[in-house]
Amino acid sequence: MGSPYSSNPKKSRGRLFFEEESAFRSAFQRDRDRIIHSSAFRRLKHKTQVFIEHEGDYFRTRLTHSIEVAQVARTIAGVLGLNSALTETVALAHDLGHPPFGHTGEDALNDLMAPFGGFDHNAQALRIVTMLERHYADFDGLNLTWETLEGIAKHNGPVTGELPYALAEYNDQHDLELTSHASAEAQVAALADDIAYNSHDLHDGLRAKLFSLEELSKMPILENCFREVDRKYPALDEERRAHETLRRFFGAMVEDVIAQSQHNLKDLSPKSAQEIRWAGRAMIRFSNKIWSDLKVIREFLFHRVYRAPSVVEKRREVTTAVHALFPHYMAHPDQLPTPWCGPDAAEEGETALARLVTDYISGMTDRYALQQYDLIFKERS
Numbered sequence: 001m002g003s004p005y006s007s008n009p010k011k012s013r014g015r016l017f018f019e020e021e022s023a024f025r026s027a028f029q030r031d032r033d034r035i036i037h038s039s040a041f042r043r044l045k046h047k048t049q050v051f052i053e054h055e056g057d058y059f060r061t062r063l064t065h066s067i068e069v070a071q072v073a074r075t076i077a078g079v080l081g082l083n084s085a086l087t088e089t090v091a092l093a094h095d096l097g098h099p100p101f102g103h104t105g106e107d108a109l110n111d112l113m114a115p116f117g118g119f120d121h122n123a124q125a126l127r128i129v130t131m132l133e134r135h136y137a138d139f140d141g142l143n144l145t146w147e148t149l150e151g152i153a154k155h156n157g158p159v160t161g162e163l164p165y166a167l168a169e170y171n172d173q174h175d176l177e178l179t180s181h182a183s184a185e186a187q188v189a190a191l192a193d194d195i196a197y198n199s200h201d202l203h204d205g206l207r208a209k210l211f212s213l214e215e216l217s218k219m220p221i222l223e224n225c226f227r228e229v230d231r232k233y234p235a236l237d238e239e240r241r242a243h244e245t246l247r248r249f250f251g252a253m254v255e256d257v258i259a260q261s262q263h264n265l266k267d268l269s270p271k272s273a274q275e276i277r278w279a280g281r282a283m284i285r286f287s288n289k290i291w292s293d294l295k296v297i298r299e300f301l302f303h304r305v306y307r308a309p310s311v312v313e314k315r316r317e318v319t320t321a322v323h324a325l326f327p328h329y330m331a332h333p334d335q336l337p338t339p340w341c342g343p344d345a346a347e348e349g350e351t352a353l354a355r356l357v358t359d360y361i362s363g364m365t366d367r368y369a370l371q372q373y374d375l376i377f378k379e380r381s
Contacts, residue, residue, distance in 0.1 A: 003081030005270040007183050013146035016130075016174050017139045027145050028085035034142045035089055039135075040096045040128045041066075046365035048102035048315075050201055050305060059204050062095050062102075065196060069094065072254060073192035076284075079258050080265070082185050089144075090151035090189040097124030099362035100369040101322065103306075104315035108322040109358060116354040123164035124362055125152050130170050132359055134339070150176045151186030157282065165355070180277045184265075187276075187284035191257050194286075198297060199250040205305040206242055213242055219300065220293035225249050256290040321373035322361060328376060329357045336360055 002008070009026035022030055035041055044063035060068075070091040077087035098121045099105040109119040126149065130141040153159065153167060159178040163171065171178060181187070205211055217226040225248040229241055236244065261284045268283065270276050276283055286294065305311065329336055333353055337360070361369070 002083060003265075005184060005265070005273050005276050006082045007086050007147050007185050007273045009083065009085070009145075015143045015145055017143050019138075019143065026085055028083060028089055028148065031142075031144045031148045032085055032089040032092065034144065035093045035096075035129070038096075038129070038133050038142060040133060040363065041092065043363065043365050044095065044098075046367050047098055047100060048105070048366055049197075050102065050204055050311070058207055060200055062098055065200065066092050066095050068196045068200060069189065069192045072195050073189045075254065076188045076192060076258055076261075077185060080184065080188070080261060080284075082188060086147055086151065086183070087185040087188050089148050090155055090186045091192055093125060093129065093148070093152050094155060094189060094193060095121070095125070096128050096152075097121040097126070097362065099124075099322070100364050100366045101315055101318050104319050105322055105362075108319045109326070109362060112323070112326045113354060113358055116351045116358075117165035119358060119362070120164040120166070121362075122153065122156070123166035126170055127166040127359070128363075130174075132363070146174070146176070147183060147185075149174070151182050151189065154178055154180075154182045155186040155190040157181065157190075177277070181279060181282060182277065183273055184276045184283055187282055188261075191284050191286070194294075195250065195253045195257070198253065198294060198301070199246055201301050201305055202249075202297075203242070203246055205301070205308075208310075210308050210310075211300075211304050213238060213245075215304075216245070220296050221252055221290070222249055222297070225252065253286070253290065253294075256287050257284065260285050260287040260290075318366065318370065321369045324373055324377055325361055325369065326357060329360065330354065333357075 007028070009028045012027045021027055025033070041063070044066060045061055047062040049060040049062055049065045070088045073087045073091040074084050076082075077084045099109050099119075101108075106119060106121050113119045128141075129144055129152065130149070132140075133142050134140050136143065149170075153171075153176050158180060159167065163178070167178070170176075202216065206213070206216075213226075216222050222245065225245045226241075228248060229236065229244045233241070233244065264283045264285060268275070268279055270279070270283075285291075330350075330353060333356075336356070364372070
């Protein structure tokens with residue numbers, strides 16, 4: 001039995017295009033299944049999380065990260081009495097809009113698209129599920145419920161100010177109430193994302209030898225985890241010691257979010273999912289103490305992993321492909337695949353063409369972007 005503030009699929013605000021609902025799956029379960037079976041979701045297996053996809057099979061990709069986020073989100077949603085299917089759906093979909101080569105690829109596309117409205121991966125995820133997935137006879141996109149689309153658009157909080165074009169275009173025809181908070185389920189998905197990458201990026205960084213266990217043992221939260229592991233397993237080898245420590249760190253974050261969120265929900269005492277949206281503040285949160293400690297860890301990750309010289313150099317190398325492919329397709333739109341664009345693409349104007357080119361490039365996997373770069377540019381040399 002769900003809580004009174006959980007999202008009820010039987011009371012969903014529905015889909016943009018009417019469909020008869022399934023007799024054996026809820027509306028949110030159907031949304032989840034459509035995400036899992038989408039081509040954009042499959043492509044995440046060859047998209048960068050932190051380390052470029054071909055650097056090693058061990059490192060996490062956008063796909064494995066999304067699966068891990070969904071697992072954390074399900075756990076938290078279950079304890080809080082929320083709808084697990086909606087929570088999982090938003091978690092699985094949250095990174096669909098990422099281009100090749102991770103945040104470096106996103107920065108490159110945003111720079112290239114600056115004259116045409118910029119690029120935002122959250123807005124692009126919405127564009128994918130509402131337009132770019134083209135499989136169904138009756139509509140473009142996946143025709144997901146309002147609750148799922150709302151969660152994709154604003155799981156990180158209200159969206160205010162000038163909207164990314166991909167978000168503004170859809171919101172004009174289907175109001176997602178962008179200035180309010182999202183459902184509790186979507187908020188859980190956002191925190192699950194934080195939990196997953198805080199832990200797993202440390203794990204991958206250790207594997208890549210970007211820092212040592214000794215350095216981690218001096219970090220807040222982690223030092224207590226190390227102390228507990230060393231007391232219980234004094235002769236443990238380094239690999240197992242790292243795993244045991246990081247899983248305790250992972251658990252500490254999950255437990256903190258659950259405890260703080262239970263406190264927030266008890267304080268608000270919402271009687272409906274809509275009251276969560278109207279609360280004026282996020283209900284699903286870390287405690288102030290843990291959040292302060294996590295800022296130290298995130299700063300460490302920023303400098304020692306995301307901006308590590310070896311990582312930056314590799315990303316700089318591969319994002320050359322993005323910087324080269326964008327102007328090439330702008331100059332030669334006839335070379336875009338037919339499903340994306342034809343020989344007459346430029347007739348709709350430069351902005352429309354730039355957005356089509358961006359749709360195509362952002363949908364590429366790491367390996368496909370490099371293949372296209374080699375095919376177009378290295379054959380010329």
